[in-house]
Amino acid sequence: xxxxxxxxxxxxxxxxxxxxxxxxxIRRNGPxxxxxxxxATGLSAQAVTNITRELIADGLLDAGGERQRGKVGQPLLxxxxxxxxxxxxxxxxxxxxAELVLVDFAGQxxxxxxxxxxxxxxxxxxxxxxxxxxxxxAGLTEAQRARLSGMGIASPFYxxxxxxxxxxxxxxxxxxxxxxxxxxxxxxENDGSCACAAEMMFGTExxxxxxxxxxxxxxxxxxxxxxxxxxxxxxxxxxxxxxxxVPGGQQLLDxxxxxxxxxxxxxxxxxxxxxxxxxxxxxxxxxxxxxxVLSHAALGTVAALDLPLVVIDGAMPAALRDALVAATAxxxxxxxxxGVTLPEVRAGTLGRRARTLGAAALPLGxxxxxxxxxxxxxPPRLGQETEGAQPRSGDDR
Amino acid sequence: xxxxxxxxxxxxxxxxxxxxxxxxxIRRNGPxxxxxxxxATGLSAQAVTNITRELIADGLLDAGGERQRGKVGQPLLxxxxxxxxxxxxxxxxxxxxAELVLVDFAGQxxxxxxxxxxxxxxxxxxxxxxxxxxxxxAGLTEAQRARLSGMGIASPFYxxxxxxxxxxxxxxxxxxxxxxxxxxxxxxENDGSCACAAEMMFGTExxxxxxxxxxxxxxxxxxxxxxxxxxxxxxxxxxxxxxxxVPGGQQLLDxxxxxxxxxxxxxxxxxxxxxxxxxxxxxxxxxxxxxxVLSHAALGTVAALDLPLVVIDGAMPAALRDALVAATAxxxxxxxxxGVTLPEVRAGTLGRRARTLGAAALPLGxxxxxxxxxxxxxPPRLGQETEGAQPRSGDDR
DNA sequence: TTGTCAATAAATCAATTTCGTTGATTTATA
DNA sequence: TATAAATCAACGAAATTGATTTATTGACAA
Numbered sequence: 001x002x003x004x005x006x007x008x009x010x011x012x013x014x015x016x017x018x019x020x021x022x023x024x025x026i027r028r029n030g031p032x033x034x035x036x037x038x039x040a041t042g043l044s045a046q047a048v049t050n051i052t053r054e055l056i057a058d059g060l061l062d063a064g065g066e067r068q069r070g071k072v073g074q075p076l077l078x079x080x081x082x083x084x085x086x087x088x089x090x091x092x093x094x095x096x097x098a099e100l101v102l103v104d105f106a107g108q109x110x111x112x113x114x115x116x117x118x119x120x121x122x123x124x125x126x127x128x129x130x131x132x133x134x135x136x137x138a139g140l141t142e143a144q145r146a147r148l149s150g151m152g153i154a155s156p157f158y159x160x161x162x163x164x165x166x167x168x169x170x171x172x173x174x175x176x177x178x179x180x181x182x183x184x185x186x187x188x189e190n191d192g193s194c195a196c197a198a199e200m201m202f203g204t205e206x207x208x209x210x211x212x213x214x215x216x217x218x219x220x221x222x223x224x225x226x227x228x229x230x231x232x233x234x235x236x237x238x239x240x241x242x243x244x245x246v247p248g249g250q251q252l253l254d255x256x257x258x259x260x261x262x263x264x265x266x267x268x269x270x271x272x273x274x275x276x277x278x279x280x281x282x283x284x285x286x287x288x289x290x291x292x293v294l295s296h297a298a299l300g301t302v303a304a305l306d307l308p309l310v311v312i313d314g315a316m317p318a319a320l321r322d323a324l325v326a327a328t329a330x331x332x333x334x335x336x337x338x339g340v341t342l343p344e345v346r347a348g349t350l351g352r353r354a355r356t357l358g359a360a361a362l363p364l365g366x367x368x369x370x371x372x373x374x375x376x377x378x379p380p381r382l383g384q385e386t387e388g389a390q391p392r393s394g395d396d397r
Numbered sequence: 398x399x400x401x402x403x404x405x406x407x408x409x410x411x412x413x414x415x416x417x418x419x420x421x422x423i424r425r426n427g428p429x430x431x432x433x434x435x436x437a438t439g440l441s442a443q444a445v446t447n448i449t450r451e452l453i454a455d456g457l458l459d460a461g462g463e464r465q466r467g468k469v470g471q472p473l474l475x476x477x478x479x480x481x482x483x484x485x486x487x488x489x490x491x492x493x494x495a496e497l498v499l500v501d502f503a504g505q506x507x508x509x510x511x512x513x514x515x516x517x518x519x520x521x522x523x524x525x526x527x528x529x530x531x532x533x534x535a536g537l538t539e540a541q542r543a544r545l546s547g548m549g550i551a552s553p554f555y556x557x558x559x560x561x562x563x564x565x566x567x568x569x570x571x572x573x574x575x576x577x578x579x580x581x582x583x584x585x586e587n588d589g590s591c592a593c594a595a596e597m598m599f600g601t602e603x604x605x606x607x608x609x610x611x612x613x614x615x616x617x618x619x620x621x622x623x624x625x626x627x628x629x630x631x632x633x634x635x636x637x638x639x640x641x642x643v644p645g646g647q648q649l650l651d652x653x654x655x656x657x658x659x660x661x662x663x664x665x666x667x668x669x670x671x672x673x674x675x676x677x678x679x680x681x682x683x684x685x686x687x688x689x690v691l692s693h694a695a696l697g698t699v700a701a702l703d704l705p706l707v708v709i710d711g712a713m714p715a716a717l718r719d720a721l722v723a724a725t726a727x728x729x730x731x732x733x734x735x736g737v738t739l740p741e742v743r744a745g746t747l748g749r750r751a752r753t754l755g756a757a758a759l760p761l762g763x764x765x766x767x768x769x770x771x772x773x774x775x776p777p778r779l780g781q782e783t784e785g786a787q788p789r790s791g792d793d794r
Numbered sequence: 795t796t797g798t799c800a801a802t803a804a805a806t807c808a809a810t811t812t813c814g815t816t817g818a819t820t821t822a823t824a
Numbered sequence: 825t826a827t828a829a830a831t832c833a834a835c836g837a838a839a840t841t842g843a844t845t846t847a848t849t850g851a852c853a854a
Contacts, residue, residue, distance in 0.1 A: 008438040009414045011812050011839050014406040018814090021405055035829055041405040047814055049831065067822090073828025074822045158736050210631055212701075224701055226623065233703025234607055235738060243700045243736035245693055247644035251735060296642055300697040303640045304609075304621055306630025338648060339555050339640035341632060408814055408837050415838090432804055441840055446806060464847090470803025471847045797854080807844070812837105819832070824825100 018043065018051055020370045023060065023081070027107075027201065031065055031078035052079055059147075060085040060105065060368075081106045086367065087144060089136070089151035089184075090360025091129050092191065093120050093159075093174075094315075095218035095259075097271060100132045103360035105368075107202045109353075111136045116271075119165040122172045130181050150185035151178060152362025154194035154355040156219045157237060187362035189232065192221020193239045194358030195350070197230050199311060201361045201369075204349045210307050212298060212343070214241055215354060216290075216314030216324070218262075220253035226305065230365075244297040252297050256290035258315060272352075276317055283320075291327035295335055298328070303340050313348025321347050415440065416448055417767045420457065420478070424504075424598065428462055428475035449476055456544075457482040457502065457765075478503045483764065484541060486533070486548035486581075487757025488526050489588065490517050490556075490571075491712075492615035492656070494668060497529045500757035502765075504599045506750075508533045513668075516562040519569045527578050547582035548575060549759025551591035551752040553616045554634060584759035586629065589618020590636045591755030592747070594627050596708060598758045601746045607704050609695060609740070611638055612751060613687075613711030613721070615659075617650035623702065627762075641694040649694050653687035655713065669749075673714055680717075688724035692732055695725070700737050710745025712752075718744050 018041065025040050026032050032040075038048045055061040062082040067075040085105035092099045098120060102111040113132035117124060129151075137145060156162070159169040175188040189197075196213040213223040222241030224231040231238045242253035254260070261278075262269055264286065269276055278286075298310045312325050329345040350357060404410075415438065422437050423429050429437075435445045452458040459479040464472040482502035489496045495517060499508040510529035514521060526548075534542060553559070556566040572585040586594075593610040610620040619638030621628040628635045639650035651657070658675075659666055661683065666673055675683075695707045709722050726742040747754060 008418055008440045009406070009411040009839095010440070011408065011411065011814090011837090014408065014411070014813060017406045033829075043405045043407070044815055045830065046816085046832090050813080069823065071828075072824050072826070074820095074830070076829070161735065208631070222701075226628065231623065231702060234605070234705060235703055237736075237738065238701065238703035240700045240703070240736055243734065245696045245700070245732060245734075249733060251733060297697065297701075299642045300694065301701045303637045303642070304619075304635065304694075304698045304701070305628060306632055306635035306637070308631060335642060336646060336648060337640065337642075338558065339634075339637055341634065406814095408812090408839085411838060430804075442805065443807090443841085444839055447838085468803075469801070469849045471805070471845095473804070795854100798852090800849105800851085802849080803847090805844100805846075807842105809841085809843100811840075813839100815836080816834085817832105818834100819830100821830080822828090824827085 015051070017370060018047070019055060020368055022048070022051055022055065023368050024370055026061070026079060026081055031080035033068070033076035033078050035076065037079075058085075083108065084144060084147065086364070087140070087148045088360040088363045089133060089148070090356050090358070090362075091125075091151060091153045091178075092194075092356040092359050093125055093153065093155035094191075094355070095120070096268075098125050098128055099356045100129060100136070101356050101360055102136045103357065103364075105364075107357075109357070111139065112356075119163060120159070120169075121166075122169055122174060122177075126174065126177055126181065129178055133182060148184065149367050150187065150363035151182065152194070152359040152364075153178070153186065153188040154191040154359035154362075155188060156191050156221065157240070162219065185363065185366075187366060189236060189362060190221060190223075190239060191215070191217075191219070191355045191358075192241065193223040193230060193232060194362065195221070195313065195348075195354035196223025196225065196239060196311075196358065197361045197365060198350055198354045198358035199313065199348050200225055200230065201364065202350065202357055205346075207311075208308050210305070211309040211311055212241075212301050212305075212307050213239070213311045213348070214256075214294060214298075214313070215348075216257055216312070216316065217355070218257060218259045218315075220257040224301070224305070229371075241297055241301075244293075244300070246293040246296050250293075252293050255293045261286050271315075274317070276320060278320075283323075287323055287327045290324060291331040294324070294328045295331035298332060298343065298345070299335055299337055299340065302343050306341075308341075308343050310343045310345045311348050312345065313351060313354055315352045318347075318351060321351070412448070414767060415444070416452060417765055419445070419448055419452065420765050421767055423458070423476060423478055428477040430465070430473035430475050432473065434476075455482075480505065481541060481544065483761070484537070484545045485757040485760045486530060486545070487753050487755070487759075488522075488548060488550045488575075489591075489753040489756050490522055490550065490552035491588075491752070492517070493665075495522050495525055496753045497526060497533070498753050498757055499533045500754065500761075502761075504754075506754070508536065509753075516560060517556070517566075518563075519565055519571060519574075523571065523574055523578065526575055530579055545581065546764050547584065547760035548579065549591070549756040549761075550575070550583065550585040551588040551756035551759075552585060553588050553618065554637070559616065582760065582763075584763060586633060586759060587618060587620075587636060588612070588614075588616070588752045588755075589638065590620040590627060590629060591759065592618070592710065592745075592751035593620025593622065593636060593708075593755070594758045594762060595747055595751045595755035596710065596745050597622055597627065598761065599747065599754055602743075604708075605705050607702070608706040608708055609638075609698050609702075609704050610636070610708045610745070611653075611691060611695075611710070612745075613654055613709070613713065614752070615654060615656045615712075617654040621698070621702070626768075638694055638698075641690075641697070643690040643693050647690075649690050652690045655711070658683050668712075671714070673717060675717075680720075684720055684724045687721060688728040691721070691725045692728035695729060695740065695742070696732055696734055696737065699740050703738075705738075705740050707740045707742045708745050709742065710748060710751055712749045715744075715748065718748070 034048045038045045062080045065078045069075040083104045083106040088103045090101045098115040100113045115128040159166045179186040192215045195215040209228045220242040223239035244252040325347045431445045435442045459477045462475045480501045480503040485500045487498045495512040497510045512525040556563045572583050576583040589612045592612040606625045617639040620636035641649040722744045
């Protein structure tokens, strides 16, 4: 028998759900007047009035915009996200650099710190996160400090398995260590899923409810969005697209990753967005092989899940990413795909910053996103509760 | 921006959701007393009393069981599904035979009719469904007739693509034709997804919230269950595991299907569950190749979705199915799977009848299952509403 | 061994709270 | 003056809490 069951619905959770829904609509659509919110949610105008009144009182929405005139009738008063409504820390653990950002409720990066390294080491990362957080938080007023929702961490899983130098990660629980050291709620998810979450929350293009997302950096990963929700999976390892098996007994990230390109070049590529100036033959081969494995993984995932869109992004110059998108779309069309409707293939909109932004999106999502079904009782103040599961300690990552 | 949004929550939908949740708990766990329901749902005892009172009055639950004594305190009064609470028609369109069943609310097959054919043809199937339905319904009382929720159809998609003889299916909409001819709500889904739904609803073993399901018949297909819900996908083509690309430029069903085995043998295999008496060499080769592609597809899907279990079932003798399960588990363990936790592999519990049962499960699910989030307003009587989307006409199947 | 009674837990009754809806009203614009 | 946004006031649905009823077990005394 199926053990866990969808949660029962209780009236208290209604309000929380509807509050989150309204915040999410405004996040994706930009400032919206109450009438449009009522229309989009299906709620009555009165309910929207009540909910937004509370959200404004809580400092999460801002009614200070210009009234929009033009049509007959009373002018529209658009409600916008209040940037100071909540603040979030995001930590990315990367192969070559760790980054810490402070992001506001509107999704803007307010502050940033970085720590380059030969290989990420748990002690160094922890110390960096603690000291850099202290720096960032020192610049805040007491009121802002009270609105810090927590920290999210974007990190590859099974780090110790990827290189001998990263063995010290085995047995470490960075989430718990930082939660203790900072006395904050801390979330940790796969870096690919985080990048995907960032695209979903902060991406600048319209997205369907369901899509597959690849993120190519030194490790290749990804994420899956189904019915408008990021799939994490029971052991938090969904979207492990780098481990997707591809023809030739390999996995996707053996072929399609920046590491592969670097080892073929014999040199490290620059971290910032300069052009990469690659030898045409090397470039062509990498593109072809990457497109081959990406299209294979995409087609398999689409067969299993029925997805209309595949998004490809990565820590690379936009031109290279776009070439990869084109090559993958072409490879996909050339593959036998009987019984499957080919998805659109498109570039992501966030590039190099996706994982770090996605890390900060974790506390944002836990506190302010509609969430699956109703899961947690409504807390005294919105943003302290978690609709999804709170990050457990003892996770086997 | 994401277009479709999670529906707003309104009090009316609470009751519908909670009613469905309670029915689902009893369906999976067997008869349960009110106290256990309150415990499992998190609802108060009072709420459970109110909800079950209505469900009993509606004829969906039966409080007639034996009181269970043994512990201190008032004895438990288990509530069971009322078999006559609702009735469902299920139609399977198979490669060699079509089947129509009448299934009751408890999941028991009450009546069955079959139509063998060289190839399924739309006109013949429609006529069979109409006349056989009339026969089955003729045996019902007026009261039972009023409790018929509708018909579900389990059919492969893109039938016209699989053999020249099935070209007449192009442009046909069997769902709409039967809805009109029978004046009943009719649902249609991929036969693999239906088999998966049947395992989920009527399977005799405990299942996790998330699993991948393969169903091997003449066409190979499957289904995906995520967070306790069957994934259908925006174009209803999720779980198309037969179309999963596998090494060698093939798709899964080019290798792992009963058709492949038959064409290798040069003869048709019996439809009922006699032993198949296959030459050992042929058997071994088919098992090895099938296990290879099944494990490839399973590993890819697990990488994308993080699933703890893979279920394999099919229209074949139990011994063969079990051998396939063992071979697939072994192939899986022998594949490179860095970064992915291998899933358990297990045989399904329904075998040859899975698709037909799953067809009947479609109206059951639409009327009585918890459904994603709240989607449709509560109807005058439970079972006439649809929480998920009603089957549209004009679908591109 | 048997009869009585307290302890226990299920199920129900009554009162209350949360939250959304409906219909009337106010407000600002073309 | 017509129109549409936004709010006010009254109402209804569904859940919760705390008190009450009901049926059983187990202990203790006759």
